[in-house]
Amino acid sequence: MLTVNSVSYGYTKKRKIIKNISLNLQPGTIYGLLGLNGEGKTTLIKLMEGLLLPKEGDINFRGINSKERSGKYFDQVFYLGDTTNLPYLYVHDFGRMYGNFYSNFNYTEFENYLQEFQIDPNSHLSSLSLGQGKKVHLAFGLACNTAVLLMDEPTNGLDIPSKTIFRRLLANSLTPEKTVVIASHQIRDIDQLLDHLLILHHGELILDKSLSDINDQYAITSEITPGDEIIFQTEEVIGNKYLIVNKTEATSNMDIEFLFNAFINTSKTTVK
Amino acid sequence: MKAALNYALLIFKGNKSIFTSILLVAFAGFGIIFYLTNSNTLSILSEKNGFDTAKNYITAVQLAERTYFESSPILAILFPILNLIILQKIIYNPIEFTLPLSTKDRFFGIIIFCSLVFLINLIFIVLCNYIIQFYFQFNYLDLAKEGYDKLGYLYTKIPENSILYNANINLDVLKYSFIFFLFLPVYLVGILYFRKYSRLLSILIFIAYVYLSSLVMEHLWAGGFTQFINNEAYVKAYPYVLGSIAAIFAYISFYYLLKEKEVH
Secondary structure (H helix, E strand, O other): OEEEEEEEEOOOOOOOOEEEEEEEEOOOEEEEEEEOOOOOHHHHHHHHHOOOOOOEEEEEEOOEEHHHOOHHHHHHEEEEOOOOOOOOOEHHHHHHHHHOOOOOOOHHHHHHHHHHOOOOOOOEHHHOOHHHHHHHHHHHHHHOOOOEEEEEOOOOOOOHHHHHHHHHHHHHHOOOOOEEEEEOOOHHHHOOOOOEEEEEEOOEEEEEEEHHHHHHHEEEEOOOOOOOOEEEEEEEOOEEEEEEEOOOOOOOOOOHHHHHHHHHHOOHHHHO | OHHHHHHHHHHHHHOOHHHHHHHHHHHHHHHHHHHHHOHHHHHHHOOOOOOOHHHHHHHHHHHHHOEOOOOHHHHHHHHHHHHOOHHHHHHOOHHHHOOOOOHHHHHHHHHHHHHHHHHHHHHHHHHHHHHHHHHHHHHHHHHHHHHHHHOOOOOOOOOOOEHHHHHHHHHHHHHHHHHHHHHHHHHHHHHHHOOOOHHHHHHHHHHHHHHHHHHHHHHHHOHHHHHHOOOHHHHHOHHHHHHHHHHHHHHHHHHHHHHHOOOO
């Protein structure tokens, strides 16, 4: 389990990007880290990886502090950045040489993932497009079989079929021991995968709930009845859409984009 | 240590242009600096005439009096530094930075990589000096020996530091090139700490270091107590002792920068 304890961070002393965030990331769960541009999604992901070091608080994985930047930590917490700067190697050499450092790396899986993405392992990384490079990095990240997989905008640069393949591969690779965090503002690309929502707004975590809990507590509807407690409403082409407090046992189909808009536009106290 | 070695090889193999770059910088740099510092030698060469033997004797003897390529040791130190700028990109690349390695392995991996770059450049510089010697000896050595005799320079030998024995400078190359390892940590700290103008700032740090060393030399090490010291070895040792102490501090700083510097 990866724990984030009261972490604050700022690039300058005056302005904090991340304000006193605490999280417990459970295994077997795919987390969606959502937020507007510049709200600190990438910063939080980089803090979890150990690329950035918290100004206050700490981040631990199985008792190892991210500040230690130890081999054991990196062996279990993999970071897939939004930009990919791959070395000057053939794809198969990249897999073998870099995979060699990860204790659970599986080269056969790497090749299978590449096959799914239609990448030839004999091609040279320098000859691949941006999107193809991203696919190689995704395949590599999945094949490393780390306990925590942190992804920052993983679908950026992927074509539409590849986004589908990515979702399928990620869903298939999930094990009860694995935690996945996906930071994205392209919610539609990942919404089917998510088990749990984390929403960052103005540097604070305004939502940390599983989708099933959200389903229990809230409902999305286009028709309201007297007595409904409306939390948020928007006017859409087909009519109004409401987020209301769920007072029944019934669950509604969760539109994550709508939920996201609701939570960032509603005051924190109302939502919680 | 195996992980450090693997990491060094990974950096080397993952940056294939580095090998070409080492050779290119060494070849072009050696050629340019040899040309600039040996213009007199080269002008003597142009005077060789295939038919006029007397003039050729003079040319060969003049050439024998020219000193070998004295700048070689500096090239063995300077050129690897130029090539190592790529480390800035590598160290800050999240794919490399998040490899499961301890800071110790990462530190030694980088040092091994730098040593590899240094060694390849060193071998190339040494080889170039042999090639120059081979060229000059093939064309002028016998002529110079005959020239000394024919022109009446009796009992005069070709100097050991003649361009005709250019490879003799390789002893100095091997001896002094290891100063590279005193500069290296300062440079590594420079490129890791300063992301902008890192080369310039590293040079400024180095100049400040040399200046401070000279102050220490003048007022503390020997200068202030010269009247009491007649041990030449003690006086001569200062650049190496101070350099080594500074280098050790810089290596320690580099280690902690690797451990604590953030990757944005």
